[in-house]
Every structure is written in C-alpha cells, then in structure tokens.
Amino acid sequence: MDSESYDFIFKIVLLGDSGVGKSNLVFRFTKNEFNKDSKSTIGVEFATKTVQIEDDKLVKAQIWDTAGQERYRSIASSYYRGAVGALLVYDVTDRNSFNHVPMWLKEVEENAEKDCLIMLVGNKMDLHEQRTVFVRDGRSFARKNGLAFIETSALDATGVDTAFQRILQEIYKTQTRKQLKSQAGGAGGGGGGKDGAPGGPARGQTISLTQNETIENPQKKQGCCGGQ
Amino acid sequence: MNVAATLMQLRAVAFPPLPGGETDDGAAAVADPVVFPRSATATAAVDVVDDDVAVAVAPRTYRERRFDAILSSPVASLRELRKLAWNGVPQHMRPTTWKILLGYLPANASRREGAMRRRREEYRDAVRRHYDVPDDSRTYAEQETLRQVLVDVPRTAPDVPLFRDPRVRRCLGRLLYVWATRHPASGYVQGINDLATPLLAVFVGECLGDVVDGDGMADVLDGSRMVDVTDRMMEDVEADAYWCLTSLLSGIQDHYTSDQPGMQRMVMRLEELVNRIDAELASHLRDTGIEFMQFAFKWMNCLLLREFRLPCVMRLWDAYFSEGDGGFEDFHVYVCASFLVHFSPTLRQMGFDELFQFMQNMPTDDWGDREVEILLSSAFVLSTLFGGSEAHLNVVRH
Numbered sequence: 001m002d003s004e005s006y007d008f009i010f011k012i013v014l015l016g017d018s019g020v021g022k023s024n025l026v027f028r029f030t031k032n033e034f035n036k037d038s039k040s041t042i043g044v045e046f047a048t049k050t051v052q053i054e055d056d057k058l059v060k061a062q063i064w065d066t067a068g069q070e071r072y073r074s075i076a077s078s079y080y081r082g083a084v085g086a087l088l089v090y091d092v093t094d095r096n097s098f099n100h101v102p103m104w105l106k107e108v109e110e111n112a113e114k115d116c117l118i119m120l121v122g123n124k125m126d127l128h129e130q131r132t133v134f135v136r137d138g139r140s141f142a143r144k145n146g147l148a149f150i151e152t153s154a155l156d157a158t159g160v161d162t163a164f165q166r167i168l169q170e171i172y173k174t175q176t177r178k179q180l181k182s183q184a185g186g187a188g189g190g191g192g193g194k195d196g197a198p199g200g201p202a203r204g205q206t207i208s209l210t211q212n213e214t215i216e217n218p219q220k221k222q223g224c225c226g227g228q
Numbered sequence: 229m230n231v232a233a234t235l236m237q238l239r240a241v242a243f244p245p246l247p248g249g250e251t252d253d254g255a256a257a258v259a260d261p262v263v264f265p266r267s268a269t270a271t272a273a274v275d276v277v278d279d280d281v282a283v284a285v286a287p288r289t290y291r292e293r294r295f296d297a298i299l300s301s302p303v304a305s306l307r308e309l310r311k312l313a314w315n316g317v318p319q320h321m322r323p324t325t326w327k328i329l330l331g332y333l334p335a336n337a338s339r340r341e342g343a344m345r346r347r348r349e350e351y352r353d354a355v356r357r358h359y360d361v362p363d364d365s366r367t368y369a370e371q372e373t374l375r376q377v378l379v380d381v382p383r384t385a386p387d388v389p390l391f392r393d394p395r396v397r398r399c400l401g402r403l404l405y406v407w408a409t410r411h412p413a414s415g416y417v418q419g420i421n422d423l424a425t426p427l428l429a430v431f432v433g434e435c436l437g438d439v440v441d442g443d444g445m446a447d448v449l450d451g452s453r454m455v456d457v458t459d460r461m462m463e464d465v466e467a468d469a470y471w472c473l474t475s476l477l478s479g480i481q482d483h484y485t486s487d488q489p490g491m492q493r494m495v496m497r498l499e500e501l502v503n504r505i506d507a508e509l510a511s512h513l514r515d516t517g518i519e520f521m522q523f524a525f526k527w528m529n530c531l532l533l534r535e536f537r538l539p540c541v542m543r544l545w546d547a548y549f550s551e552g553d554g555g556f557e558d559f560h561v562y563v564c565a566s567f568l569v570h571f572s573p574t575l576r577q578m579g580f581d582e583l584f585q586f587m588q589n590m591p592t593d594d595w596g597d598r599e600v601e602i603l604l605s606s607a608f609v610l611s612t613l614f615g616g617s618e619a620h621l622n623v624v625r626h
C-alpha cells in the first residue's frame with residue numbers, strides 16, 4: 001500500500017534514442033541498481049521515488065520511461081500529458097543519439113506542458129575511451145536552447161541523483177512561483193497537509209498546489225487520462 | 229445476456245482450488261483443469277462437449293500416439309491437429325506441429341522434406357543479399373534498422389541463458405534484420421525480437437532430438453546443450469524460425485505498421501470486454517485514472533511474452549496456432565481479459581502508482597502449464613459468450 005506522505009507530486013518523462021540508457025537511469029535513481037542486460041522498454045514504464053528538497057519539502061517524483069522508437073508515437077499523448085519535467089537523454093559514445101536531440105526537443109515542446117522544464121543528459125560518461133560527444137558539445141547545445149545540462153553514468157552512478165534532484169528542485173521553484181502568482185490573482189489556496197491515506201492516492205493533488213493544473217495528477221479522473 | 233451469470237461461470241473456471249504443489253504431467257489426471265477444445269472453424273459452444281475432453285485428461289502417451297498418428301499420416305488432417313494441439317503439444321512434437329500449423333510445412337508428409345529444403349535455401353539466399361553486404365551499401369533506413377536490432381539483441385530474453393549464447397544471438401540479429409528489410413511497411417519494431425524467442429528455443433530443442441517435456445526444455449533454455457548443436461544445425465534453426473516468424477507476423481501485420489492501428493484496436497476491444505465481464509474492476513481502473521493503453525500496450529505488442537516465462541508462452545502458443553489466423557488477434561484479446569480479471573481482487577485494492585507498477589510486472593513466476601490452461605479455458609468461455617453474438621467485437625480481417 002502506498003502509505004508514504006509527500007507534499008508535492010511531479011511527473012517527469014524521459015526521452016531520447018533507444019539504448020542511450022534511459023531505463024537504467026531510472027533504475028539507478030529509484031532503486032540504486034544497474035542492469036546491464038535489462039529488457040528494452042515497451043510502451044510505458046513507470047516508477048516513483050520520494051525525495052527531500054529545500055530541507056523540509058517531500059517531493060514524489062513520478063517517472064515515466066518509454067521506448068525510443070519512432071513507431072510508439074501512438075501512446076505519446078498520454079505520456080507527455082501533465083509532465084512538468086523532461087530528461088532528454090543521449091549517449092556520449094553515440095553521435096547519432098546526440099544528432100537526434102533536436103528532434104526529441106521538438107517533440108517535448110509540442111506535447112508537454114508549456115512550462116515543462118527540460119534537462120539535457122549526456123549518459124554513459126564512464127566510457128571515456130569511446131566518447132564521441134564532448135562536454136562542450138552538450139553544454140553549448142543546452143545553452144543555445146535554454147536547457148539545463150548534466151553528464152551522467154547510470155553504470156557508476158555519477159551525476160544521476162544530482163540530475164533528478166536538480167530538476168525536481170527547479171520544478172518546485174517554478175511551480176511554487178506560479179502558484180503564488182495565481183493566488184495573488186485570487187485563485188485561492190488548496191487544502192494543505194500531507195497525504196498519507198492508504199488507498200487514497202487521489203489525494204496526491206489536494207496538497208498545496210491544488211489549483212495548479214500543470215502538476216501531474218493521474219489519479220484525478222480528468223487528470224492525465226482524457227481521451228483514448 | 230446475463231452478465232452476472234457469465235461472471236459466475238468465468239470465476240468458476242478461472243479460480244478453481246489449486247492443489248498444493250506442482251502437478252506433473254498425466255500423473256495428476258484428476259487435478260487437470262478442463263480445457264476446452266476448439267474446432268478449426270466452428271465457434272459454437274457445442275464443440276465443448278466433444279470427445280477430446282477425455283483426451284485432455286488421458287495419459288500423455290495416448291495423446292502422443294494421437295499426435296503421432298496425425299503427423300505421420302500421408303496427409304495430416306489440419307482440423308484434427310488443431311483440435312489436439314489446442315490442449316497442448318508434447319514438447320518433442322512441438323517443432324513439427326507448429327511448422328504445420330503455421331503453414332511452413334505442408335500437410336502432405338511426402339512433400340515436407342523438399343519444401344523445407346527449398347525454404348531454407350531461399351532464406352540463406354536472402355541473408356546473402358541483405359545481410360552479408362558491405363555496410364556502405366545499406367540505405368540510411370537499413371543502417372538504422374541494423375543499429376536498433378543490434379541494440380536489442382542483447383536485451384532479448386536476457387534472463388534466459390540460451391539467449392546469451394553468442395551463436396543464438398547472431399541468428400536472432402540476422403533473422404530480425406532480414407525480416408525487417410523484406411517487410412518495409414512495418415520494418416523492425418521493438419517487441420518483434422521477443423516474438424522470435426519461443427520459435428528459436430523450440431527449434432534448437434528439435435536439433436537435440438531427445439528433448440522431452442518439462443525438464444528436457446530446461447536443458448535447452450539454460451544453454452547447457454548448445455555444445456551439441458552444430459553450426460550447420462543452427463543455420464536450419466535460424467531459417468525455420470525466420471519463416472515461422474514471417475507467417476506469424478503476416479497475420480498481424482498492422483500491429484507494427486505506422487501508428488500501430490492493430491494494437492490500438494486490440495487495446496480498445498480489451499477495454500470493452502473488461503467493461504462487460506468485470507464492471508467493478510473497469511470502474512476501479514477508471515477511478516484511479518490508469519488507461520488501458522498504458523499497461524495493455526505491452527501485452528499486445530509482445531503478445532504476453534513479457535508477462536510469462538518461456539515454457540508458459542509455448543503452451544499459450546499451442547492454442548494460438550491452433551486458432552489459425554485469429555489466434556494472435558481475436559483470441560489473444562480474450563486471453564488478456566481473462567488474465568486481467570484473474571487479478572481483479574488484488575487490482576481493486578490498489579491506487580494509481582501501485583497499479584501501474586504491479587501491472588508492469590505481473591506475478592507469474594510460479595506459473596506453469598496448469599495456470600496457462602486455466603487462462604485458456606476462461607478465455608475460451610469468454611470467446612463463445614462474446615465472440616459470436618457481438619458483431620462489434622468481431623474484427624474484420626482483410
């Protein structure tokens with residue numbers, strides 16, 4: 001049963017070519033595991049982890065991972081709906097995966113929420129010898145496109161926690177700022193308090209940011225599941 | 229139609245009391261679940277009361293004799309073979325039975341040898357033309373396909389040692405690539421790699437000749453018998469797997485073409501079906517906000533291969549192949565519905581996060597033939613209840 005409590009729940013999606021290490025980044029972050037021979041992702045995979053930010057805020061990250069293959073676009077709309085953060089992953093040893101970053105960026109921009117924060121992630125930085133995409137390449141692309149940037153290794157764990165922690169932190173800032181604005185505009189505050197009710201996951205949204213539509217709330221009927 | 233009665237009936241089949249421990253083959257005749265045979269063409273419920281029910285609970289040797297009789301007759305009766313195979317094919321008869329049911333081998337016994345030789349040669353030729361070529365003569369799309377296939381091969385059934393064997397991996401990569409280049413309308417789609425695994429495993433087993441039910445297959449799957457398989461044998465395994473995969477996929481082609489319309493159709497039909505047979509579960513799923521597409525996409529795309537261990541999949545496929553063309557399209561949806569409803573009491577206790585995580589890793593590790601047969605029986609009941617009378621649940625095949 002889901003008995004943990006949290007103050008916020010944020011939906012984060014991963015995207016990038018197949019094989020760049022998206023699923024392993026999720027394993028590493030949520031379970032501190034690396035699975036050299038994990039199966040390829042089919043459809044959508046889902047994991048959660050609750051972390052602490054700003055000393056006292058508990059944030060539950062709801063992480064959606066998907067396959068990188070073109071064909072799977074049929075499930076894309078429900079995938080992006082409500083996402084407030086996106087990790088756009090490439091493989092530093094695979095130039096092609098970096099060349100495809102603009103395409104992925106376009107896809108998030110078209111499908112995700114307007115204020116979805118995007119972080120560019122260069123994974124497999126442990127493979128020094130095989131590297132073909134350099135730090136400066138990633139950094140300059142990120143700067144030009146206004147993205148956050150980090151390099152990681154799901155294998156040896158470098159940068160993984162930092163990547164998720166940083167994006168959650170940024171999302172938190174953006175969302176609270178937005179909420180303050182909307183409150184000033186008379187929208188009113190939501191019911192506060194931590195949600196710990198087992199079997200009552202629908203209360204994930206009754207926390208501080210209730211009025212904010214951009215916070216992912218799959219439990220609410222119209223939340224992330226409108227159409228077919 | 230009385231849905232409550234339907235549900236009762238379904239539950240009665242789907243949840244029989246399980247006797248403790250594993251049951252072994254024919255030894256536990258009484259404990260065998262009732263598995264309904266299904267004739268090749270008719271869907272009428274009358275078929276249920278057919279003499280094959282007796283066969284299902286008879287000792288294996290008798291069943292094997294019946295398979296033998298069909299397979300070795302001058303012209304195998306497809307109708308008989310289907311009826312028999314629906315209830316499970318003994319491991320060592322599976323290779324030939326599958327090949328015939330998939331139309332790779334002719335029913336006419338005297339023509340099988342020649343037909344197989346020609347197809348194997350044809351495949352080798354295709355490998356020469358498509359695979360054994362310099363990389364710079366491949367189109368951009370072909371290079372992408374090759375890259376994707378090579379990324380996926382080591383990620384295919386990584387928990388089964390057989391698929392960590394370098395020769396098996398090479399075969400898999402090559403046959404997937406050749407299939408993709410020869411079927412550009414869909415090309416290689418992730419998940420097709422999974423579909424090749426039961427075929428490869430069964431045909432590797434065939435080379436070893438003496439693979440028997442149960443543990444015999446375990447020897448094949450754990451890779452320990454690969455030393456007895458020559459390269460020459462592997463070439464034939466690869467060719468046979470290629471043609472059988474081609475035949476399987478030809479029945480469900482629009483599952484893997486652009487936007488995957490076949491997949492979407494099946495997920496919709498599953499949802500419709502669950503609405504009727506387990507309204508409580510359906511409404512719980514709606515309340516939590518989970519979409520069928522989010523969990524059932526994988527069930528359709530990989531035909532439940534990600535949900536079951538390989539021996540269970542083989543048993544499932546005995547029935548699918550017996551269903552003919554509709555097996556992987558129509559009947560599969562009923563199997564998925566039974567599968568979901570089987571876990572209904574558990575699922576109805578769960579919220580969104582928990583549901584999502586549970587459903588991407590259904591607890592079937594301890595499942596064997598017996599559980600699969602229960603699933604098949606209940607799917608059969610559903611198909612007779614909802615298949616014939618509900619026009620909109622029927623699929624129009626072209």
Ligand SMILES: Nc1nc2c(ncn2[C@@H]2O[C@H](COP(=O)(O)OP(=O)(O)O)[C@@H](O)[C@H]2O)c(=O)[nH]1
Binds near residue numbers: 025039127155156
């Ligand atoms: N050396 C190294 N290999 C990695 C790393 N992350 C993933 N991999 C490997 O890359 C392959 C694809 O990983 P996966 O997580 O399935 O990629 P996805 O398709 O993007 O989800 C697997 O064989 C992993 O073992 C990493 O940080 N370093």
Ligand SMILES: [Mg+2]
Binds near residue numbers: 022023040067
């Ligand atoms: Mg993945």
